[in-house]
Amino acid sequence: MRLHKLKELLEVKGLKCAIITSPASIFYLTGYDYITTDIGNFVALVYCDGIATLIVPLLELYRAQDKVKEIDLVAYSTTLEGEKIIKGSLKDAILNFIKENKIGLDIQNTSSIFYNYFSKFEIIDLSKDISIMRSVKDQEELELIKRAGDITTAAMKIAQDKLTNSEISEKYLAGIIDMTMRTEGAEDYAFPSIVAFAENSAFPHHIPSDKVIKEGQNAVVDIGARYEKYCFDSTRTFLKGENTEIKKIYEIVLQAQLEAIDKVKEGVKASEVDLAARRVIEKAGYGKYFIHSTGHGVGIEVHEYPSISPNSDAELKENMVITIEPGIYLKNKFGIRIEDTVIVTKRKPIVLETTFKYL
Known part of the structure; x- marks a missing residue:
């Protein structure tokens, strides 16, 4: 995983919290690959106060558990709730983890509907920074x-x-x-x-x-x-x-x-x-x-x-x-x-x- 790169970026930007919804960037940072599915902006990586949480729909929970071992993982469902399962939408799940008014967001790879969910926050665009981060290969x-x-x-x-x-x-x-x-x-x-x-x-x-x-x-x-x-x-x-x-x-x-x-x-x-x-x-x-x-x-x-x-x-x-x-x-x-x-x-x-x- 390359979460340390996101941590370093947030430190440079003076941010404590970021939401990543790009499939490619989530894979880059965590190894969770839903790139070839049609889930779209229905998965998110929330990184706040040094803690990373991957949020997936319930139907992806088993596969996510198989792929991701070293970070917190929760699912959301419109019908069920329980341990590590939040009842509601992705937006509802994300709001459980955001404690800051200012958040970093990869706007270029975020749908307008998803962006509007968080318009009440002060949003700092991380699009170019994440693109540059990913451009130099290991x-x-x-x-x-x-x-x-x-x-x-x-x-x-x-x-x-x-x-x-x-x-x-x-x-x-x-x-x-x-x-x-x-x-x-x-x-x-x-x-x-x-x-x-x-x-x-x-x-x-x-x-x-x-x-x-x-x-x-x-x-x-x-x-x-x-x-x-x-x-x-x-x-x-x-x-x-x-x-x-x-x-x-x-x-x-x-x-x-x-x-x-x-x-x-x-x-x-x-x-x-x-x-x-x-x-x-x-x-x-x-x-x-x-x-x-x-x-x-x-x-x-x-x-x-x-x-x-x-x-x-x-x-x-x-x-x-x-x-x-x-x-x-x-x-x-x-x-x-x-x-x-x-x-x-x-x-x-x-x-x-x-x-x-x-x-």
């Missing part, structure tokens, strides 16, 4: 991300082979990718797998269709496994046969990615990494076709702090895990994206590649 986290990367690599290699040697639809290839990640040990996918052929690849978040790839067309494959709650993210653009224009744009995107990766190290501003990629694409005359940021943090969630974007105020720190993923998207023609997950170090970054990225 060795255990790095190993889990690497394992998720190994699983993603296996799926990406299968995708490359299928695209090279067979006629296949976007949906069918996405299914093979997902099956491969599961059979290789993934508990889930970091996000729905993106497989986009030809003109569909100009849509960065395309949903796989029945389209079949043909000679001279490209395929953008953007996938990531989730392993023991940690995510990975990788994109490759493959070319079936020959196409001079696609190769030309691909080389521009690849150069942009390589220059951005070369910028990555501790102490560098995230905006400078984004600028390194953007300059290459703008110089080639395709600046208006690079329509998203250069990357993002990766961890328990596939999109975490820091954003690798023009307006980011983040400074890279050792053991942050980020993506570098420039792209060019030409509507009604094709899109190109190349993405690697990388670990920030004091010097040269560690690039967790999935497959060879030269056409």
Whole structure:
């Protein structure tokens, strides 16, 4: 557990009490994982006066008891009460533990309804502080991300082979990718797998269709496994046969990615990494076709702090895990994206590649 980090944060902020409702942050701090359930903001971690209490609905009590051993645990129920069971809603349960007028809250990851429950308190927003806390990974986290990367690599290699040697639809290839990640040990996918052929690849978040790839067309494959709650993210653009224009744009995107990766190290501003990629694409005359940021943090969630974007105020720190993923998207023609997950170090970054990225 990493509750000591929350304790240190509250000391810096001059707070005695905090309520955490983000599934990812609760897992990060306690090891209790309800990330893939639909419970939403119906679980809370209350930390007041140095005591942490995890509050769960009664239907989650047994699983929470199995997962959490070192902190207080209570359940709430609208119909039952008893030892360690509070009758009422989550709000009612939380109010049993708050003795202060000023509380810390992760507002960015709190529903508006839940936020309004506590409007009578003086609320201090801890959103950015918790995001920064989670952005620097410990060795255990790095190993889990690497394992998720190994699983993603296996799926990406299968995708490359299928695209090279067979006629296949976007949906069918996405299914093979997902099956491969599961059979290789993934508990889930970091996000729905993106497989986009030809003109569909100009849509960065395309949903796989029945389209079949043909000679001279490209395929953008953007996938990531989730392993023991940690995510990975990788994109490759493959070319079936020959196409001079696609190769030309691909080389521009690849150069942009390589220059951005070369910028990555501790102490560098995230905006400078984004600028390194953007300059290459703008110089080639395709600046208006690079329509998203250069990357993002990766961890328990596939999109975490820091954003690798023009307006980011983040400074890279050792053991942050980020993506570098420039792209060019030409509507009604094709899109190109190349993405690697990388670990920030004091010097040269560690690039967790999935497959060879030269056409």
